[in-house]
Amino acid sequence: MYRQATTRLLRSVKSQAFSTSAEVPATAQGVTDFLEKWKKNVPNTDPPATPSSYMKTRPSTPSTIPSKLTINLALPYSTALSTKEVDMIIVPATTGQMGVLPGHVATIAELKPGIMSVHEGNDVTKYFISSGFAFIHGNSYTDIVAVEAVPIDQIDPAAVQKGLAEFNQKLSSASTDLEKAEAQIGVDVHSALNGALTG
Numbered sequence: 001m002y003r004q005a006t007t008r009l010l011r012s013v014k015s016q017a018f019s020t021s022a023e024v025p026a027t028a029q030g031v032t033d034f035l036e037k038w039k040k041n042v043p044n045t046d047p048p049a050t051p052s053s054y055m056k057t058r059p060s061t062p063s064t065i066p067s068k069l070t071i072n073l074a075l076p077y078s079t080a081l082s083t084k085e086v087d088m089i090i091v092p093a094t095t096g097q098m099g100v101l102p103g104h105v106a107t108i109a110e111l112k113p114g115i116m117s118v119h120e121g122n123d124v125t126k127y128f129i130s131s132g133f134a135f136i137h138g139n140s141y142t143d144i145v146a147v148e149a150v151p152i153d154q155i156d157p158a159a160v161q162k163g164l165a166e167f168n169q170k171l172s173s174a175s176t177d178l179e180k181a182e183a184q185i186g187v188d189v190h191s192a193l194n195g196a197l198t199g
Contacts, residue, residue: 034047035047065102065103065140066102066103066140067102068085068086068087068102068140069085069086069087069088069089069100069101069102069104069140069141069142070083070084070085070086070140070141070142071083071084071086071089071118071141071142071143071144072084072141072142072143072144073116073127073144073146073149074143074144074145074146075146075147075148075149076147080127080149081118081144084118086118086119086120087101087102087119087120087121088100088101088119089116089117089118089119089142089144090115090116090117090119091109091111091116091129091134091144092111092112092113092114092115092116092129092192093109093110093111093112093134094109094110094111094112095109097114098134100134100136100142102140103140104136104138104140104142105136105138106136106137106138107134107136108133108134108135108136109133109134109136110131110132110133111129111131111132111133111134111144111146112131112192113128113129113130113131113188113189113192113193114128114129114192114195114196115127115128115129115152115196116128116129116144116149125151126151126152126196127149127150127151127152128148128149128150128151128152128155128192128193128196129144129146129148129149130146130147130148130149130189131146131147131148132144132145132146132147132149133145152196152197155193155196155197157197160190160193160194160197161194163186163190163193164187164190164191164193164194166186167183167186167187167190168183168187170182170183170186171183171184171186171187
């Protein structure tokens with residue numbers, strides 16, 4: 001049955017012109033239609049926020065590299081930093097620690113649990129980030145969209161140790177794949193928290 005459906009789909013694709021340069025039009029009317037449908041079908045809930053809803057209109061890429069990097073740190077429930085000008089940030093990307101300076105090449109990086117350092121002259125502010133994405137624009141703007149971000153000095157080391165012990169116990173006694181996955185996520189986050197606090 002699936003083989004027949006796949007064969008029919010491939011025949012229909014072969015008969016149509018295929019182009020990799022086709023773009024999906026993102027129009028204001030499409031956004032308006034989506035919001036109207038959302039309000040009609042889900043009247044008591046705000047529409048979902050997307051990374052673009054946290055971003056203001058970006059200026060074009062400058063011809064010279066600016067002296068400062070402008071960052072935004074958006075969380076699901078608030079904006080921790082908004083258009084803050086800094087010298088550099090270091091984010092915990094899944095590929096390793098990544099430093100971002102003014103004029104950085106445009107990049108999207110997935111974040112893992114770890115420390116994000118915000119450097120302003122000699123001052124360094126550190127945040128623990130649980131996960132998210134960094135959107136680095138070519139015009140020296142960087143948007144960090146994180147699930148959770150907390151200044152390091154607001155984290156209780158005793159609570160981290162207790163949480164790590166609890167999740168390690170859950171991991172060792174987990175009987176289903178779902179329980180193991182949930183416990184492993186807890187261990188990873190608490191291990192990263194512990195590492196951030198101790199060193």
